[in-house]
Amino acid sequence: MDKKIDQIIRKAMDGGEINEEELLGLLSVHYLSEESFMIRYASRKMSEAASGGKAEVHAQVGIDNGPCPKNCGFCSFAAVNKVFPQPMVRSLEEVIASCLTLEADGANAVYLMETAKYPFADFIRMAKEVKAALKPETTFIANTDDFDDDGARALKKAGFHGIYHVVHMGEGTTTAIHPRTRLKTIAAAQKTGLLIGTAVEPIGPEHTKEEIIEKTMLIREIRPVHAGAGGRVHISGSVLEDHGVLTSAQTSLIIAAVKLAVGYRVRGHCGGLEIGAMTGVNLTWAEVGSNPRDTETNTVKGSTVKLRQDELREAGWEVLEGPSAMFGTTA
Ligand code: SF4
Structure with missing residues (x-):
């Protein structure tokens, strides 16, 4: 075990804030090395401590x-x-029906996208x-x-508790x-009392460790209710297709390193499941309607709430019941 990496892991586990150079050290280990498994272990432990051992399944309905x-x-x-x-825009009736199904299935939060x-x-x-159709206590994201300040106020008034918003990898390129536009939106939301969920995503093989570090440090500053990391999904014919995608094993090291950097203060950590859930992912999504990984209108490459809950349980997580604790709507 490399001594320096061991020290960085211990620092993070002891509640210390790791710096950019230390995060670079974590991201630089080979993804199958002994050190990488220690980083994943630490991430899992920190994620468990941050969330009281409870994972959540949120559910997103895409409207167009x-x-x-x-x-x-x-x-x-x-x-x-x-x-x-x-x-293509889904009808209000369809959207409401999907949201109610997800709520009844036990999703800890319902998202409109x-x-x-x-x-x-x-x-x-x-x-x-x-909002009027959902139970009053359902977390709504x-x-x-x-959007600007007016937009943030309109979202709050419509009954949302928070937003999912990301300064993407390669934003502006x-x-x-412009990355500044994304940051202004996040600032407007926070000013209005909307909570922020975010992640370092979507990461591809072409991205530098420096950009992953930059985005991670940005997230830490934002103080979101959940962070995370995600690899880009393959889309045939897309302008980024030639770069290929990362494997789950590669992505899981990044997921873990990001957790060590954002620390205990951030309750949720999202990312791909399976290896990711063993690594510290305690938040995942079920999806209905459109999502940015679809390639056919009627094919949703998401998952049901039940399948997601089962996947988390398979990885040893207890799944929260009721409204999201990450978004502060459950104690
Ligand atoms: S829908 Fe897709 S292309 Fe449009 S802003 Fe969102 S991520 Fe970008």
Whole structure:
């Protein structure tokens, strides 16, 4: 066991804040080395301590799909990826029915997701109807385009507890969104009292450790309710296809290293399951409707709440019952 890596792991486990150089050290070990398994072990322990040993399954309902002009190269809705030449919007009745099913299935939070092409005012209108249909105690999260202070207030008024928002890997280069725009949205949300879920994603083999470190440190500053890390998913014909994707084994080391960097203060940690759940992932999603990994309108590459709960239990997690503790809606 490398002494320096051992010291960094101990520092994180003891509640110390690791610096950029130390995170670089963690990310630089071979993903199958003894050190990498110690990093994963530490991440799992820290994640358990941060969440009281309880994992959560959140559930997302996508209300529309592409072509989205923001052209994020990793997203199947990006106009440039030509997966969805025509826009498609689900009806309010369909969206409400999906949300109610997920709520009844035991999801700890229900998310509404829109592409950046969908009008924000329509999203708010739909959200109010969904909120009225859900149980009052159900945790309700928005996954939307960027917004300003007025937008944040409208989301809060519509009944959302928080948002999922990410400064993506390659933001501003492989997307048409300036990283500053993403940060302004997060600041507007926090000012209004909306809580933030975020992650270092979507990571591909072409990304440098330095960018992973930059995004991790950014997340730590944001003080989200959950962090995490995710690899990019393969989308045939996408503009990033030639770069390939990381394996789960490679991604799981990054997931673990990010947990050691964000520390105990962040209750949730999301990422791919299986190896990830052994590694410290205690938050995952079931998905209905459109999602950015779809390549056919009616094919959702997500999972049910039950399957996700089973996967977490297989990895030794207890699954929380009731509204999300990560979003502070359960003690
Ligand atoms: S990630 Fe969001 S903003 Fe980017 S292309 Fe996909 S739907 Fe549009």
